[in-house]
Amino acid sequence: MHIVGERINTSRKAIAPAVEGRDAEYIQKVARDQVGAGADRIDVNAGTLVDGEPDALAWLVQTVQDAVDAPLCLDSPNPAALAKALPLHKGKAMINSISAEKERYRRIVPLVKEYGSAVVGLCMDDEGLPDTADRRVEIAHRLISDLADDGIPADDIYIDPLVRPISTSSDAALVVLETLQRVHERHPAVHFICGLSNVSFGLPARRLLNQAFLVLAMGAGLDGAILDPQDAGLMSLLRAAEALLNRDSFGLHYIQAFRDGKLAVTP
Amino acid sequence: MHIVGERINTSRKAIAPAVEGRDAEYIQKVARDQVGAGADRIDVNAGTLVDGEPDALAWLVQTVQDAVDAPLCLDSPNPAALAKALPLHKGKAMINSISAEKERYRRIVPLVKEYGSAVVGLCMDDEGLPDTADRRVEIAHRLISDLADDGIPADDIYIDPLVRPISTSSDAALVVLETLQRVHERHPAVHFICGLSNVSFGLPARRLLNQAFLVLAMGAGLDGAILDPQDAGLMSLLRAAEALLNRDSFGLHYIQAFRDGKLAVTP
Numbered sequence: 001m002h003i004v005g006e007r008i009n010t011s012r013k014a015i016a017p018a019v020e021g022r023d024a025e026y027i028q029k030v031a032r033d034q035v036g037a038g039a040d041r042i043d044v045n046a047g048t049l050v051d052g053e054p055d056a057l058a059w060l061v062q063t064v065q066d067a068v069d070a071p072l073c074l075d076s077p078n079p080a081a082l083a084k085a086l087p088l089h090k091g092k093a094m095i096n097s098i099s100a101e102k103e104r105y106r107r108i109v110p111l112v113k114e115y116g117s118a119v120v121g122l123c124m125d126d127e128g129l130p131d132t133a134d135r136r137v138e139i140a141h142r143l144i145s146d147l148a149d150d151g152i153p154a155d156d157i158y159i160d161p162l163v164r165p166i167s168t169s170s171d172a173a174l175v176v177l178e179t180l181q182r183v184h185e186r187h188p189a190v191h192f193i194c195g196l197s198n199v200s201f202g203l204p205a206r207r208l209l210n211q212a213f214l215v216l217a218m219g220a221g222l223d224g225a226i227l228d229p230q231d232a233g234l235m236s237l238l239r240a241a242e243a244l245l246n247r248d249s250f251g252l253h254y255i256q257a258f259r260d261g262k263l264a265v266t267p
Numbered sequence: 268m269h270i271v272g273e274r275i276n277t278s279r280k281a282i283a284p285a286v287e288g289r290d291a292e293y294i295q296k297v298a299r300d301q302v303g304a305g306a307d308r309i310d311v312n313a314g315t316l317v318d319g320e321p322d323a324l325a326w327l328v329q330t331v332q333d334a335v336d337a338p339l340c341l342d343s344p345n346p347a348a349l350a351k352a353l354p355l356h357k358g359k360a361m362i363n364s365i366s367a368e369k370e371r372y373r374r375i376v377p378l379v380k381e382y383g384s385a386v387v388g389l390c391m392d393d394e395g396l397p398d399t400a401d402r403r404v405e406i407a408h409r410l411i412s413d414l415a416d417d418g419i420p421a422d423d424i425y426i427d428p429l430v431r432p433i434s435t436s437s438d439a440a441l442v443v444l445e446t447l448q449r450v451h452e453r454h455p456a457v458h459f460i461c462g463l464s465n466v467s468f469g470l471p472a473r474r475l476l477n478q479a480f481l482v483l484a485m486g487a488g489l490d491g492a493i494l495d496p497q498d499a500g501l502m503s504l505l506r507a508a509e510a511l512l513n514r515d516s517f518g519l520h521y522i523q524a525f526r527d528g529k530l531a532v533t534p
Contacts (some may be wrong), residue, residue, distance in 0.1 A: 085451075154385070167518060170516050171513050173512065199511065204521075204525040205525050205530045209507045212508045212511055216482060219486045236475050237478065238481075240475045240478070246441050248441070265474055
């Protein structure tokens with residue numbers, strides 16, 4: 001499972017002032033804590049700063065990579081911000097995200113190619129985010145085919161099926177699970193990633209729904225997630241699901257996590 | 268989800284003396300607590316008593332049904348015990364279990380017919396429990412077809428794919444998930460049921476693995492489980508998975524469980 005730590009995002013209350021004030025020490029601690037908790041990659045998002053986004057994203061890349069060896073997920077649809085941040089990034093960056101929206105695709109894919117980045121492709125196009133699995137699968141196939149034509153290797157592609165709240169459409173999670181399963185079957189070399197928390201919007205005990213959704217999505221083929229690696233309950237279920245899905249032979253990583261005291265046994 | 272409460276089993280330390288000593292008060296409390304926690308059906312198992320099993324099972328049926336309205340799961344492969352207990356049972360009993368073993372099938376299916384019971388069919392035959400999903404699916408299809416020939420309605424059939432520990436064969440959970448998915452696709456009217464705890468045998472933090480396995484299996488089509496309904500963490504994830512899989516429209520039962528204080532939000 002490719003775990004992308006989500007905490008460095010200026011939409012979070014503690015992060016915005018730290019980024020605006022260029023508080024390197026604080027940001028580096030947030031990065032280190034996430035890597036320590038199991039993040040394979042650190043998401044950086046300065047989208048709320050609008051005009052300040054390019055400078056802030058560039059600063060975040062340098063600041064975070066001064067503190068941790070992990071590669072980053074540059075979480076921006078803004079080509080100007082990406083163009084400023086990518087040259088500073090060490091290792092294989094992930095660009096989050098493109099979609100099948102023509103303009104967005106046309107402006108960002110050249111950056112993916114130039115820097116050999118991984119890229120997140122959202123299952124939406126110029127008509128928006130479709131309700132049905134059929135249409136999302138169709139968009140995913142089109143994205144994968146276009147990216148292949150542009151020379152992006154399958155191993156660098158992460159499809160995000162996009163999760164809507166089950167409180168507003170009760171088949172929202174099922175649509176994602178079916179999309180994952182069908183795209184995975186046809187493109188076994190392509191990766192998948194998504195955020196979890198949208199699914200539980202408007203319902204109580206949201207962390208419980210996010211946890212169950214992560215496990216269901218892993219069963220359907222999800223092999224990456226943008227999440228809070230310091231959520232011990234979530235990470236413990238993730239490790240358990242890896243062992244059950246034979247992505248962790250004989251549970252060796254699971255056992256190691258237990259020995260390290262990292263498994264939160266739920267009540 | 269059809270939830271079968273597993274606690275009344277003489278292999279459990281507190282239950283054996285209570286059954287041997289015919290302690291109705293204690294057994295009735297264990298039954299009531301399980302129904303209160305969400306069990307739809309109560310399992311009764313007196314298998315360890317050997318020669319005493321028929322009398323004990325008959326006593327359990329009367330004792331438990333004097334206390335709760337729920338139907339029971341008669342957990343015995345012993346035709347003599349079943350024959351003694353079934354006439355005393357009110358409502359639709361569940362017989363757990365038959366298999367594709369010829370002798371076992373031949374001796375128990377007449378009881379299923381005579382009493383109009385539901386029946387659990389294990390995915391094993393006279394050659395034992397197969398390692399592969401292919402062979403388990405084949406056995407399930409054969410069982411379903413034989414039961415149909417014997418006049419048992421699909422709605423009364425619960426296929427148990429049988430779970431082995433992932434610690435001894437690392438694809439053990441995957442085999443179950445694939446079996447569920449394939450049999451469910453071909454026989455959408457048939458039900459599924461299984462126990463959870465075998466999967467985690469030999470590994471630490473077993474409840475975590477059992478929880479993740481339940482969610483994965485529900486995603487693959489499981490619609491019944493034999494479990495401890497008083498395990499709040501497990502039941503909470505079960506309710507969350509039901510909401511996500513659109514088996515609980517707009518999460519209404521989930522919300523009710525939250526309001527009743529029954530959701531254990533994990534750490």
